[in-house]
Amino acid sequence: xxxxxxxxxxxxxxxxxxxxxxxxFRWSLVTWNGADNIPVTDxxxxxxxxxxxxxxxxxxxxxxxxxxxxxxxxGFFPAGVNVPGANDLVNLKKGAAxxxxxxxxxxxxxxxxxxxx
Numbered sequence: 087x088x089x090x091x092x093x094x095x096x097x098x099x100x101x102x103x104x105x106x107x108x109x110x111f112r113w114s115l116v117t118w119n120g121a122d123n124i125p126v127t128d129x130x131x132x133x134x135x136x137x138x139x140x141x142x143x144x145x146x147x148x149x150x151x152x153x154x155x156x157x158x159x160x161g162f163f164p165a166g167v168n169v170p171g172a173n174d175l176v177n178l179k180k181g182a183a184x185x186x187x188x189x190x191x192x193x194x195x196x197x198x199x200x201x202x203x
Contacts, residue, residue, distance in 0.1 A: 104138050106197045109145075111190030115183055120198040122180035126162045129178050129198065138199035145194050150185040151175050 107116050121135035128134035130143040149162040166172030178184065188194050 103199075103201045104197050105200045106195055109142075109186055109188050109194045109196055111188060111193065113185055113187050115185055117183050118178045118180060118198075119200050120178065120180065123177045125177055126173075126175060127167070130164065132197075136199045138197070140195075140197045142188075142194055142196050145188050146186060147189055148185075148187040149175060151178070151182060 105119055107114070109116070118129075120129060120139070124135045126149060127143070129136050129139070130141070130146055130149075132139035132141045143164055146164050151160050152158075153160050160175035162173045162175040
């Protein structure tokens, strides 16, 4: 306290953490632990809510997720981003499982942002 009122100091705390998935050649099954409802392109590019992540977009050939309410597989294909109707998997949901295919032949480390508010 001083003569003109209370003086306080703020400290910026970054609550964002990261996790790393190892994606093996051809297919890997992962549970998404990043931001809920993040666009697939942001998740793969390491942008938007996944800005603490790395860019693996060019190494991914397909991402599939199961839509339980529609009882259907939804897919995202990086090569088909500009093709109307090619990608019906738009967002990744926290806690959901996704099959991800990579170009290979070696594995890919994918770092993602977790604890995203």
